[in-house]
Amino acid sequence: xxxxxxxxxxxxxxxxxxxxxxxxxxxxxxxxxxxxxxxxxxxxxxxxxxxxxxxxxxxxxxxxxxxxxxxxxxxxxxxxxxxxxxxxxxxxxxxxxxxxxxxxxxxxxxxxxxxxxxxxxxxxxxxxxxxxxxxxxxxxxxxxxxxxxxxxxxxxxxxxxxxxxxxxxxxxxxxxxxxxxxxxxxxxxxxxxxxxxxxxxxxxxxxxxxxxxxxxxxxxxxxxxxxxxxxxxxxxxxxxxxxxxxxxxxxxxxxxxxxxxxxxxxxxxxxxxxxxxxxxxxxxxxxxxxxxxxxxx
Numbered sequence: 001x002x003x004x005x006x007x008x009x010x011x012x013x014x015x016x017x018x019x020x021x022x023x024x025x026x027x028x029x030x031x032x033x034x035x036x037x038x039x040x041x042x043x044x045x046x047x048x049x050x051x052x053x054x055x056x057x058x059x060x061x062x063x064x065x066x067x068x069x070x071x072x073x074x075x076x077x078x079x080x081x082x083x084x085x086x087x088x089x090x091x092x093x094x095x096x097x098x099x100x101x102x103x104x105x106x107x108x109x110x111x112x113x114x115x116x117x118x119x120x121x122x123x124x125x126x127x128x129x130x131x132x133x134x135x136x137x138x139x140x141x142x143x144x145x146x147x148x149x150x151x152x153x154x155x156x157x158x159x160x161x162x163x164x165x166x167x168x169x170x171x172x173x174x175x176x177x178x179x180x181x182x183x184x185x186x187x188x189x190x191x192x193x194x195x196x197x198x199x200x201x202x203x204x205x206x207x208x209x210x211x212x213x214x215x216x217x218x219x220x221x222x223x224x225x226x227x228x229x230x231x232x233x234x235x236x237x238x239x240x241x242x243x244x245x246x247x248x249x250x251x252x253x254x255x256x257x258x259x260x261x262x263x264x265x266x267x268x269x270x271x272x273x274x275x276x277x278x279x280x281x282x283x284x285x286x287x288x289x290x291x292x293x294x295x296x297x
Contacts, residue, residue, distance in 0.1 A: 002032045007254060007286045008035050011257040011284055013131075013160075013185060013262070014044060014191075014261070014285055014287045014288070015184065015185050015186065015187065015188045015189075015191055015261070015287060015294070016188060016237060016241060016260070016261060016290060016291045017188050017287065017288060017291030017292070017293045017294060017295045017296070018138070018187070018188045018237075018240070018241075018291055018292060018293070019293040020292075021186075021187040021188050021189070021190075021232070021236075021265050022188045022189055022293060024187075024227075024228070024232075025134045025187065025188075025189045025224060025228075026189070026232055028224060028227050029220065030225060032223075033219050033220060033223030034135075034219050034220075036219075039215070039219055039222050039223060039226070040070050040074055040212060040215050040217055040222050042218070042222075042226060043070060043197075043222035043223075043225050043226050043229075044050075044069065044197060044212075044222075045068070045070040046226055046229050046230075047068075047197050047225065048062065048068055048197070048199075049179055050234055051161065051162070052230045052235040053070065053234050053236060055234075055235055055237055056163065056164075056165040056166065056235045056238055057164055057165065057166070057167040057168070057207065057235075058167070058168040058169075059111065059161070059167075059169055059171065060168075060169070060170040060171065060172065061170055061171045061172035062171055062179070062199060064171065064172055064201060065171070065178075065179065065199035065201050066113060066200075066201060066202055067198075067199070067200045067202065067203045067204065067209065068197060068198070068199055069151065069197070069198045069208045069212045070196070070197060070198075070212055070217050070221070070222055071180060071196040071197065071198045071208060072194040072196060072217070072221070073182055073194040073195070073196040074157055074158075074159045074180040074181070074182045074196050074206070074219065075088060075099055075196075076079065076196065077155070077178065077180040077196065077198040077208070078099065078100065078103070078155065078157070078180075078271060079103070079279055080206050080207060080208050081125065081155045081177070082103060083198075083206070083207075084199055084204070084206065085123040085153060086108070086111070088108065088121055088122060088123040088127065088153075089110060089111060089119075089121060089122050089123070090104065090108060090110040090111075090122070090123050090124075090227065091110065091111055091112070091118060091122050091123065091124045091125075091140075092110065092113065092114045092124070092125050092126070092153075093112065093113050093114070093126065093130070093137060094111065094112050094114070094132075095127070095130070095131060095132030095133070095281070095283075096125070096130070096131050096132065096157075097127060097131050097157060097159075098241075099151035100125060102144070104215070105123060106160070109189065113139075113143065116147045118147065118152060119150065119160065120150050120151060120152070122150075122152050123153050123154075123155075124143065124147055124153070124154045124155070124158055124175075125126040125154075125155045125157065125250070126140065126143065126153055126154060126155075126157065126158065127156075127157040127159065127160065128156050128158055128161075128162050128167075128169060128175065129160045129161065129167060129257075129258060129259055130159075131157075131160070131283075131285050132281055133257065133263070133264065133281050133283070134160070134164075134257025134258050134262040134264055134283065135167075135258045135259075136151070136156070136167060136169065144175060144176075145239050146174055147173075147175035148173060148175045151175070152175055153175065154173070154175045154176050154177060155176075155177055155178045155179070155180070156171070156176055156178070156179045156180075157180060158179055158180060158181045158182075159180070159181065159182040159185060159196075160182070160185060160259050161181060162183060162185055162186035162237070163185050163186055163237045163238065163259050163260045163261055164238070164259050164260075165198045165238045165242065165258055165260070166257050166258055167233070167258060173284060176201075177200060177201065178198060178199060178200040178201070179198070180196055180199070181195065181196065181197050182195065182196045182197075183195040183196070183228065184196075185261065186228075186232075186236070186237060187228055187232070188291075188293075190224070190225075193218075193220060193221045193223065193224055193225075194218065194221055195221045195225040196222065205208065234278075237260050237261075238260050241260050241290050241291075242260055244290040245260050245261075245263075245286065245290055248263070248286050248289045248290055249263040249286070252284070252286070253265075253269075254269065254282075254284055257283070260290075261285055261286060261287045261290075262284065262285060262286065263283075263284045263286050264281050264282065264283055265281070265282045265284065266280060266281060266282065267280055267281075267282065269282055
């Protein structure tokens, strides 16, 4: 029975309470970064190399994206994708990041991908690994093939790549407009620093590029981001916590996902019926069970 430990399980996605990264972040936050030159550019260049240096994942052709910009978490990159395609109908998969549905309340046209066929005039947002599955969504290639065929712009949310393993993906797709990554799920406490990065195929002279060019960002974020990149391997979480993930998932009678903080089960698992996000899967966040310190939040 999971009754005794249910208080440690979460429906949302929380970073692992990791003592090493906690101590590192608290030690390195200071105001000196506010006066450093080229901090934002240095972070963007370093992150691009760092995320592709994974030995557990294979991300191909990110180098085809010419513009690399700092964003305050992946959410900010979505905001500008909504603005760019405001006259289109947005399409998402059930179980994806709930932020989209909240934003779509603002008189934005949208539809779940499998509730109607994809059409010209649509715009797609898709997470990879998929938010409710912790792996590439099984219909990803089919969706992208259709988007290539119809000229539908796609934005790929890679917020969970920092904690993934065995993900292989080629970004060399005509339809992919942009990609974003985040450090929030990788390092305990980084979720409050809003450290994100956006790749776009071309320079598009939008708000993101303007505030990057004038360095109108929270400088503490890229400063700590650079220090984390210098200190920690891209696969740090997987290398440290994968075995513990397997052990905890076995105890809970659920399957380990390719994202280290999640266990996955199906709609028939009675003990996790309230973890339903509208798909056939049930995603269970086990961060607090595998961390090496108490969650301070």
